[in-house]
Amino acid sequence: MESIIRDIALAPSGHDKIEWVKNFMPVMNAVDKEFSQTKPFKGIRLAITLHLEAKTAYMAEVFAHAGADVVITGSNPLSTQDDVAAALVEDGITVFATHGCTEEEYFDYINKALDTHPQLIMDDGGDLVHALHTTHRDQLPEVYGGSEETTTGVHRLHGLAKEGKLAFPMIAANDAYCKYLFDNRYGTGQSTWEGIMRATNLVIAGKNVVIAGYGWCGKGGAMRARGLGANVIITEVDPIKAIEAVFDGFRVMPMDEAAKIGDIFLTLTGDKDVIRKWHFESMKDGAMMANAGHFDCEINIPELASISKSRRTVKPNIEEFVTNDGRKLYLLAEGRLVNLAAGDGHPAEIMDLSFGVQFFSQLHLLEHHKELKNDVYLMPEDINTRLANIKLAALGVKIDELTDEQRAYLNL
Secondary structure, three states, X not given: OOOEOOOHHHHHHHHHHHHHHHOOOHHHHHHHHHHHHHOOOOOOEEEEEEOOOHHHHHHHHHHHHOOOEEXXXXXXOOOOOHHHHHHHHHOOOEEEOOOOOOHHHXXXXXXXXXXXXXXXXXXXXXXXXXXXXXXXXXXXXXXXXXXXXXXXXXXXXXXXXXXOOOOOOEEOHHHOHHHHHHHHHHHHHHHHHHHHHHHXXXXXXXXXXXXXXXXXXXXXXXXXXXXXXXXEEEEOOOHHHHHHHHHOOOEXXXXXXXXXXXXXXXXXXXXXXXXXXXXXXXXXXXXXXXXXXXXXXXXXXXXXXXXXXXXXXXXOOEEXXXXXXXXXXXXXXXXXXXXXXXXXXXXXXXXXHHHHHHHHHHHHHHHHOOOOOOOEEOOOHHHHHHHHHHHHHHHXXXXXXXXXXHHHHHHO
């Protein structure tokens, strides 16, 4: 099937980006070196939906080197980098992705990827799984299983499994230690603020930053905001996470109160309608809002538009809404993932671990799918340990080992 991209002439720039990130992804380099020889995925069709930028592209190439027939789509219209997509096509990988595609085009790309009849899938937010369980149900018997990259997608999977509707095994790659402890915390924390600062070119120090959600992504966002000198406020619905935020030294309050004093609002919940009409109505003139949760529904944009007399783009990735009472409120990156829409996403060293998790999750499914039930699984712990050891070796870090006596003691 022929790829759909913006312009193949952009490929040289994309190749440069991929070559750059390879220098900082030792885990994936080790995986590539080993499995390009053994080619365990030979004859296997793999469909991937992820943020299509350089790090993702390198992972796709590693799968291709390992024998897989790879087709990839972007998981967010604003995170696709057209030059990277072109580079992948030049390298023989099928791509359906264009930056800024419409919602109709986005789902058309997903359908085209599934039309290749993949045996394995890698999802980001659950859209591939949803399509397979609705419009492509005839293909369900062909699917060995898949892996899910995000918290939002894992929630959707657990919902399907609870209802008994999940038709194949899925590994929650997001929930592997080598993913969420680093990707969700350090990756989201750094890349989100990079995106916000790149879009606004404003200082963070001294501002009241409201972080909605204190999961691992929220922890990262709050930690980096404090490091930049912000006064950080946390909003939560989970009392345990709220206590944790208090013990970590942050102010905790309901969004109704935080809305009145926040300068920058950042949502990281994975849920919808976190910031609503009555919150907009009480915000200060000049307040800015950004989202780093998976979908663009955490900030209710239609309700923001409904109380505004004008709406315009004032600079790339910043929309100005002038409310009926004359205040200016700013929305970054259309309410989509600000770290990818206004930035380059997580650092390469972080995604190195996350994509190592993805590779070995897919390998586990390939080798064990016949034994697995149609449920949501964690990645086996020995794989986490293997990945961590590879990363430590690349960093030049050595650790202690238990003696036989210590192992025996712990086993007791």
